[in-house]
Amino acid sequence: MSIRSSLTALSLILLLGNTSSVSSKEVSVKTLAKTSQSWDGTELPAYPSGKPEITVLDIVIPAGTELPMHLHPVINAGVVITGELHVTKQSGEQLILKSGDPIVELVHQWHKGKAVGNEDVRIIVFYAGEQGKDITVKKH
Known part of the structure; x- marks a missing residue:
């Protein structure tokens, strides 16, 4: 074992403290x-050139609720947690x-x-926006 890898291992042990209490998982x-x-296969646009602002939302859409038509002027991604x-x-193109x-x-x-079905939809969404700019625009 090299001096560098020994120091790295020692650093990890010091960071973790007593390693016997660390989970074996x-x-x-x-x-x-x-x-x-x-x-839908559309290329994502370039990131904004202004001061970046990350927004993370925990959105709950009650079962049976339809959101209004809207768009996002910034890149965003999420994960459905429930529903x-x-x-x-x-x-008319649809994603389920x-x-x-x-x-x-x-x-x-x-x-x-x-939100389709009997269960509320919960989705965590991350927006890579620009400070002072909207992340969602509703259609009027």
Whole structure:
């Protein structure tokens, strides 16, 4: 073992403290989405050039509720935690999402969502926006 790897191991032990109390379970990483396209295959736009602002929302849509037609002027992605969500573009193209499914949302495209079934939809969504700018625009 090299001096560098010995120091790294020592650093980890010091960071973790008493390693006998650390769980024997291993850390697991699963990629849910990695893409440069939204769910309909459209290329994502460049990130904004202004001051970046990340927004993370925990959204609950009651069962049977349909959101109004809207668009997102920024890149955003999320994961459905519970329920079933139907996302429909203005053209009628639809994406059906269930618990555990990731979504890379449409950018600059009108769409709406509906919580289908008897269970509320809970979705965690991350927006890569620009400070002072809207992340969602409703259609009037």
